[in-house]
Amino acid sequence: MGILPTSNKFPVLVVLNPHSGRKQGLEIWENTVKPALNAANKPFRLIESNSQGHVISYFVNNIKPILTDLAQSLSTTSGTTTDEETIVYPTTAKLQIIVLGGDGTVHEIVNGILKGVEGTSFVTDSFRPEVEFSVIPTGTGNAISTSLGVMNAQDAVDRFNAGKTVPLRLMSVTSQNSQLYTVVVNSYGLHCATVYDSEEFRHLGNDRFRQAAMKNVENLRQYEGKLSFYGPIQRYNRASSSLLYDSKEINTTESAATLTLPGPFTYLVITKQASLEPGFTPTPFAKTSDDWMDVLAVQNVGQAEIIQMFGSTATGTHVNQDHVEYIKAKAIELEAPTQGRLCIDGEFMTFGAGPEGKVRFEVTSDPNIQIFHIFA
Structure with a gap:
């Protein structure tokens, strides 16, 4: 049986975080999104985040009954008599x-x-189930929306009503003690430090990242580590201005790496999104819907090179600079000689030193994990 639409009786789940970005979420809900749902006669269930961690806890505790209710709303019956009827779930x-x-x-x-x-x-x-997201850009960076070219809240609503979706592929992040999934960016070095320090400038909205970046460029550090790529890769070639495919069929679980970058790293991002905020496109070849992770790596450079790179990220021309490595990969491992910090979709994870503490990034092929789509 193919994909079935949401039952007319089953509500759209609306997750409202009134504290994100410039705190305009509630206003946009009341003035734009809610009227559109009412006009389309779409029932909804509003879930309002009241504290950090509330949203994840809500879905951990409620996704089973939600999916049960969804299946039942789309179920059919079979049999010739009432006694013989059985429920058939889609x-x-x-x-x-x-x-x-x-x-x-x-x-x-x-x-x-x-x-x-x-x-x-x-x-x-x-x-x-196929989980379909409509992301209304009310956050600070809005990387997913920006990468898909969503201009504003009304644009997002229009795309939701049009009904076209693309896969929202997840990256798995596995360390010695944990596994989680990311949809935007994993970073190490300057980018991670910038996001970490931006909290003190949160009142500035998007400008908080620029302020924190200036602070970290002024006190530029190098971050020890080794990045290993497994399986096929695509590596940007400046001479041909194109990504060249390395077709080595190395199993992603084998110990032999296709490529190793020795570090130290000044700047390192592993992402599924082309843009991380308006005007900042560090990985211009990234696609939300493909099975590759896009890596932007800058190793052991000074302030002049980093400033030069930042100055070209709006147009994507930074990939032609000599100190920039751009690679698309399927599986990656990061190992550092000392304990380090990663930025994981805006949150932070500490990883251990040496081989025991290495972190693996992968676009999983498990169909029971890759169930997410986004209106585009």
Whole structure:
């Protein structure tokens, strides 16, 4: 059985984070999104985030009954008499979620859903929901929306009503003690330090990242580490201005790396999004819907090179600079000689030193994980 639409009786889930970005989420909900849902006669269930971690906890605790209700709303009956009738659930169905918040809110929903169904039979070959996101850009960076070219809240609503979606592919991040999934960016070095320090400038909105970046460029550090790529890669070639495919068929679980960057790293991002905020496009070849991770790596450079790179990211021409490495990959491992910090979709993870502490990044092929789509 193919993908079925959401039942007319089943509500769209609306996740509102009133604290994200410039705190305009509630106003946009009341003036733009809610009227559009009412006009389309779409029932909704409003879930308002009241504290950090509330959204992920909500989905961990509630995704099972939500999926059960969704399946039942789309179920049919078989048999010739009432006594013989049995419930037939659809193989697949759509769960629609409108997000008024930033990329971090999407991250919490994704991880809440997957953690909530982990170890259960709720997502299997016999019933695999398709979770569809409509992201209303009310966060600070709005990387997902910006990468898809969504201009504003009304544009996002129009795309939701049009009904066209593309896959929102996840990256798995696995360390010695944990595994989680990311939808936007994993970073090490200057980018991670910038996001970490931007909290003290949150009142500035998007400008908080520029302020924190200036602070970290002024006190530029190098971050020890080794980045290893496994399996096929595409590496940007400045002479041909194109990505060249390395077709080495090396299994992603084998120990032999296709390529190793020795570091130290000044700047390192591993992402699925082309833009991380308006006017900042560090990975211009990235696609939300493909099975590659895009890596921008700058190793052991000074302030002049970093400033030069930042100055060209709006147009994507920074990939032609000698000190910039641009690679598309399937599986990556990061190892550092000392304990380090990663930025994971705006949150932070500490990883250990040496081989025992290495972190693996991968675009998983598990169909029970890759169930997310986004209106585009």
